[in-house]
Amino acid sequence: MQQTTSQPSDEVTNIYDTYADTLFRIAMVHLGRREDAEEATQDTFIKWMEKAPAFNDAEHQKAWMIRVITNHCKSLLRKGWRKREVKLEAVEPITLDNSEDRALIELVLSLPVKYRSVVHLYYYEDYGIRDISKILEISESAVKMRLQRGRQLLKLELEGEEQP
Structure with missing residues (x-):
């Protein structure tokens, strides 16, 4: 047809x-x-x-x-x-030229979903907190808290990898 x-x-x-x-x-x-x-x-x-x-x-x-x-x-x-x-x-596998970028993306993907989605939208899709709040239908303070906790988890993981 x-x-x-x-x-x-x-x-x-x-x-x-x-x-x-x-x-x-x-x-x-x-x-x-x-x-x-x-x-x-x-x-x-x-x-x-x-x-x-x-x-x-x-x-x-x-x-x-x-x-x-x-x-x-x-x-x-x-x-x-x-x-x-x-x-x-x-x-x-994730195909990236830089092994540091690959490791960081794998760390982000290992976060719990509620942190992973906020971190992804903020850092990889360049959305602001207000926009993420509207998209995910959560409060702006919840977005800020999830970003903060997601960053803390990533920091802990990154610091753990640096130590022999």
Whole structure:
């Protein structure tokens, strides 16, 4: 079946190209597995196409997409099958040129989800505290506290690695 106009397809392609990498990275931070992150990203775009919400601007659209994928990841993590699943030892490694960057990202990924998501949005996606608060639907003070605790955990881990 052919479409009579190419505009909807072009819009979907443009939105996908704009947000897919960001959404995938957020899902990886939450879920930790490529397959789950890909599925969550796909589900987010499906929800966007089904709901077809009206946005004030590009930032509003990006915040909506991030909120949807964050909530979807939280929902997946609450499901019982995730708790019973056995992780494979041969997980695809993070490919970075700099071993220090790789080690830091692995440390961030080892944080508990509530700290990991805030640290990721703040440092890797360049969101401010107010924006993170809106995206995750938590108070600004909660964002600040999670950032502080996440930094403390990272500092403890980094200091532990330096000592022989």
